[in-house]
Each structure stands twice: as structure tokens, then as C-alpha cells.
């Protein structure tokens with residue numbers, strides 16, 4: 001990122017970190033966790049210990065990081081190198097990101113920016129119409145649909161966690177990721193000691209990966225004796241039954257159809273169910289038991305929005321509630337072919353023009369690579 | 375209080391209570407050295423021989439009521455410790471755990487109606503810290519307890535998604551419950567034997583100890599593990615040595631890899647001996663097939679790292695960097 005842009009963003013972040021102590025806290029058992037941060041145009045600093053809010057605030061004001069992270073793992077010695085940390089356990093974490101959901105709306109809010117001449121377009125082209133270069137960077141700007149689809153995934157996840165896995169509602173914290181999705185953290189002593197492979201299998205459960213027809217009573221041979229799951233069953237068997245039969249009165253008819261179509265047809269049906277009912281989380285995040293994960297309350301430098309907790313997911317509007325930078329105006333150069341909406345105000349489209357924008361909107365443009373400080 | 379009788383100890387001679395029972399009978403090692411006890415020594419020796427051949431020593435249920443079952447187990451340990459041969463101890467632990475597994479499964483079944491599951495459940499709880507409870511027809515354990523163990527099995531039906539799960543619990547049959555703790559049972563018995571100290575052995579044991587040393591020579595040619603093997607291959611060999619089940623894809627990896635390293639079917643076949651479903655003829659038939667010496671004559675190639683990764687059989691380490699097939703492991707690349 002160019003130096004001028006970094007300076008502008010940094011000063012906006014600094015103001016936030018200075019003024020909003022009320023929003024920025026260390027998670028519970030902070031002293032057992034590893035912290036890390038990144039500064040603009042420099043590498044990652046890891047293996048830090050931050051024991052309490054006061055130390056955290058001090059670090060934020062001194063360093064003004066672009067991004068701040070904290071481990072979901074608990075260690076005996078969080079500040080030692082990885083091999084000597086002595087892993088004790090980890091919260092379960094889930095990352096739901098709109099970009100992984102393959103939504104049709106994605107193409108409507110993705111901007112392609114030519115890497116050599118900076119010309120931007122809203123449509124994918126194999127070559128830049130201005131300079132002929134074939135290299136593009138993409139930026140995805142805010143989209144309500146992406147957020148509401150991500151929320152649906154969160155709801156599915158919370159349902160499985162609470163009904164199948166016996167996690168209590170109070171043990172689940174849902175956060176807006178600060179960009180295009182949600183982070184979920186589960187603190188539950190039973191699941192805390194699970195290693196990476198165990199978590200991988202748990203994620204497959206949540207995503208409905210690897211289900212075989214036999215588990216739902218469909219066998220390769222002797223299918224006439226098949227025992228399909230029933231409506232009332234718990235877990236995936238019940239979920240699959242409710243999906244297949246849709247209503248109790250249809251059970252006999254659908255059962256006959258399923259048995260008649262056979263094993264491979266049922267396998268295809270399971271694949272379909274996975275697509276619609278499996279929760280689309282990023283498995284790598286949940287499996288990684290040494291990850292440092294974005295710290296709640298901190299700002300995401302991909303957007304300038306904050307990672308904040310959603311107490312009421314349904315009504316949560318990230319473009320209002322997570323947009324927390326100052327609103328005094330700054331002049332910047334913007335090239336954004338789409339209109340965006342932040343804090344209920346519309347901005348753009350702008351065609352490479354100098355405009356005066358509230359700081360939160362200006363920073364958003366810079367973070368997305370759609371503008372430059374002047 | 376749960377009463378553990380001699381019949382229970384005959385089934386589960388590795389329980390701590392076995393030691394107490396023995397102490398109460400006032401029997402000492404010296405006394406066991408008396409020629410009167412020779413039949414027990416013979417029984418103990420037989421128990422080891424059976425185990426070393428990969429079979430499970432079967433007690434007839436009648437003898438479960440007398441001390442000879444328990445005593446022969448204890449004497450077997452003394453013989454094994456005096457001979458001091460690791461392979462024999464491992465094979466014995468494995469066979470004994472399979473034997474106990476049978477009883478455990480039976481006890482879980484038989485006791486269902488009598489609502490007298492205390493002993494098998496206590497064994498599972500005390501030895502492996504797993505709480506098993508009953509829900510109607512099923513045994514249930516907590517999801518995390520399940521995951522810890524099930525991830526070592528590679529068959530699809532052990533994936534959590536293919537289990538009945540509700541309220542944080544996994545539902546299992548008696549057979550599955552016991553299957554889940556098999557590896558730990560073997561380990562437990564193994565550790566138990568390791569922890570026994572034997573300083574002096576009665577005269578009448580000596581001959582059998584020497585026989586064990588001779589017996590062990592037969593197995594010395596079956597050690598295959600080389601530090602040169604890639605982690606995926608080592609893992610497969612370990613799984614088999616523990617007597618765990620290796621899925622077909624894992625066996626295929628071992629066979630193709632070792633064949634590509636110039637080993638013969640004869641050298642490879644014994645590797646599969648400990649597999650729970652071992653059958654010498656089918657194993658040979660399959661190996662011949664893979665090596666191309668039968669059937670179509672096609673020689674099968676070792677699967678790629680990517681394929682293995684997708685089957686959760688890859689355990690990559692930094693030395694695996696830059697290779698796409700296990701056979702490349704350890705070969706220095708020319709332009710380096």
C-alpha cells in the first residue's frame with residue numbers, strides 16, 4: 001500500500017483505538033493466549049502476551065496495527081516459539097465468509113482493477129480495454145445479500161451446535177468479521193481439548209461431508225428392507241428425513257420412490273442435501289488449533305469496518321453498526337464504479353474524481369484499493 | 375460396592391483387582407515354582423505361543439471359575455518379562471486385548487436385560503476415562519470422547535456424520551463401543567506388562583523362557599520399518615502393527631510402495647498378519663494382483679500424495695516438500 005494511503009488509514013485507526021476503549025477488550029483467559037499484530041506495509045509480529053485490557057489499549061495506541069489477532073488456543077507459555085508453547089486446548093472457531101458461498105450476487109459487486117493502469121471495471125474482461133494488460137485485482141464491495149446469506153449459515157451452524165452437539169447458547173459468540181462474513185467462537189470445556197484431526201471430523205459433520213447412504217438406511221443390496229430415518233429423529237438423520245419427506249403424509253410415497261431409485265440415486269440426493277443444508281464454513285480455520293484469529297473490537301484493514309459482536313443477528317446491519325471510524329470529512333481521489341451504502345448514506349459511483357468523504361467512507365475506499373490519498 | 379469375582383478376573387486378568395485377589399490367596403512366586411504348579415506354567419506358555427501366532431487364546435467358559443486362568447496370565451507375564459523380547463510382549467498384549475474385547479462385548483450384551491452393566495462399564499470408565507451410559511437399546515458416549523478415538527479409523531462409517539448424534543452424544547452398539555477402545559485396551563495391557571518387575575525366576579520356569587527366545591527368532595525377519603519411508607507409509611505400518619484396521623486404500627499404498635522399492639510379495643505379505651481380518655490366501659492373491667504377477671499383468675503404481683491426502687492418509691512433514699508421490703520421498707533432487 002502506498003505510504004500516503006497508509007498514513008491516512010493509520011490516523012483514522014489511531015483515533016478509533018484511542019476513543020473506543022469501550023469496544024475493545026481482551027477475551028477471557030487472555031494471559032494464556034498468544035497475540036499478534038500486523039502494521040501497514042510490514043510483517044506479522046507474533047508470540048505476544050497481552051494480559052488485560054490495559055495492556056491491550058497500550059499496545060494498540062503505541063503500534064497502531066492494521067490488524068490485530070489473538071489465538072483461540074490456550075498455552076502454558078504463549079510467548080515462546082510454537083514448539084515450546086505447550087498447547088493446552090483451544091476454543092472452537094468457525095469462519096463463514098460470503099466469498100465461499102458461491103452466491104450469484106458476487107458478480108454484481110466485484111470490481112476488477114487493472115494492475116498496470118488502475119482502470120476499473122465491473123465486468124470481468126480478459127484484457128484491460130485501456131492498456132491491454134491481462135492482470136487484475138478484484139475488490140468486493142458491500143452487499144446486503146451476501147450478509148443475509150452468511151447469516152443463514154450462522155443460524156444453521158448455531159442450530160447444529162446447540163441441538164446435536166449440546167453446546168449452550170451462552171457458550172456461542174457470533175461476530176461480524178469486519179469484512180464479508182461472520183466469526184463464531186465456542187467456549188465449551190468438552191470440546192476444548194480436541195486436536196486438529198478431531199476438529200476436521202467435526203467440521204465434516206457440520207458441513208455434512210462424507211455422509212454415506214448406509215447411515216440413512218440405504219444399502220447397496222437388499223434395499224427392500226431399507227429403514228429410512230424418521231421425522232422425529234435428532235441429528236442429521238432427522239434433518240435428512242424432514243428434507244426428503246417434507247411432510248409426514250408423504251412418507252410412504254417418498255419412501256417407495258427412494259427405494260426404487262436405488263443406492264447411487266440416493267448418494268446424489270445426499271450431495272444435494274450437503275449443498276443446501278450443510279453449513280458452509282471454512283474447514284481450514286476450524287482445524288487449525290494454532291491459529292491467531294482476528295481480535296474482536298479491532299478493525300479489519302480489508303474494509304475499515306470493525307469486528308464486533310452481534311447480539312441480535314437478525315437485525316444486525318454491519319454497514320451501520322460496524323462502521324465506527326470518525327465522520328469528519330477528508331478529500332481523496334476515488335475510482336469506484338459502484339454505489340455503496342455506509343451508515344445509511346450513499347456514496348458514488350465515482351469516476352476517478354476527487355471527493356470529500358466522511359473518514360469512514362474514505363478509509364473504506366482506500367482499504368478496498370479503490371482510491372488514493374491526495 | 376461392585377464385587378469382582380474370580381470369573382471376572384479370569385476374563386479380565388489385567389485388572390488391578392487381580393493383584394489383590396492373588397495376595398489374598400497368599401500365593402507367592404516362590405510357591406509357584408513348586409513342581410505342582412507345572413501345569414500352570416505350561417498353560418501360560420501355551421497362551422504366549424497362541425498369541426505369537428496372531429491368534430486369540432480361547433478359554434473354555436468352565437475353567438473361568440478356577441484360578442488357573444488368572445494364574446496362567448500372571449505366569450505368562452513373568453515368562454515374557456524374563457525372556458525380555460519386545461515383539462513377543464507386543465503380540466501377547468494384542469492377543470490378550472482381543473480376548474478381553476470379546477468378553478467385554480459379551481458382557482455388555484448379556485447384561486443388557488439384567489441391568490447389570492456395572493463391570494464392563496466400570497472397566498471402560500476406569501481404564502480409559504470414557505463414560506458410557508445407556509439409552510434404550512444403545513450405548514452412548516460424548517462426542518469429544520468419540521472423536522478422540524474414531525479419528526484413528528479410516529472407514530467412512532466411523533465418521534461422525536455417519537453416526538447417530540443427539541444432544542452431544544454418539545449412539546453405539548455394544549460391538550462398536552468395544553471396538554472404539556480396542557487400541558487403548560491393547561496399550562493398557564502392554565503398559566501393565568511393561569511395569570512388572572521380575573528379579574528372580576523359579577527354576578521350573580527356565581526352560582520355557584529359553585523356548586520363548588527360540589520362538590522369537592522366527593519373527594525377527596518381519597521388522598520392516600525403515601526410517602527412509604515417508605510418513606504415510608510409516609503410519610500404515612504402525613496401524614497394522616497395532617492390529618488396527620487399515621482401509622483398503624492404505625493397504626494399497628503399502629503394497630505398491632514397497633513393491634516399487636524392490637520388495638517381494640513374500641517379504642510384504644507378513645506385514646498384514648496383524649490385521650483384524652487377516653487371511654493369508656486373499657492377502658497373497660491381492661498382492662500378486664497388485665504386483666502384476668497375476669491376472670491382467672498390470673503393475674499398479676503407488677498413489678499420488680494428492681490422492682492420499684484426500685483419503686486422510688497423508689501425514690506430510692517438511693521432508694515431503696516438493697514431492698508429488700511417496701516413491702520420491704528421500705530422493706535428493708538433482709539440481710540441488
Ligand code: SF4
Nearest residue numbers: 604606679688689694
Ligand atoms: S506428502 Fe506424500 S509422501 Fe509425504 S506423507 Fe503425504 S502422501 Fe506421504
Ligand SMILES: [Zn+2]
Nearest residue numbers: 114117128131
Ligand atoms: Zn489497464
Ligand SMILES: [Zn+2]
Nearest residue numbers: 105106143146
Ligand atoms: Zn453479494
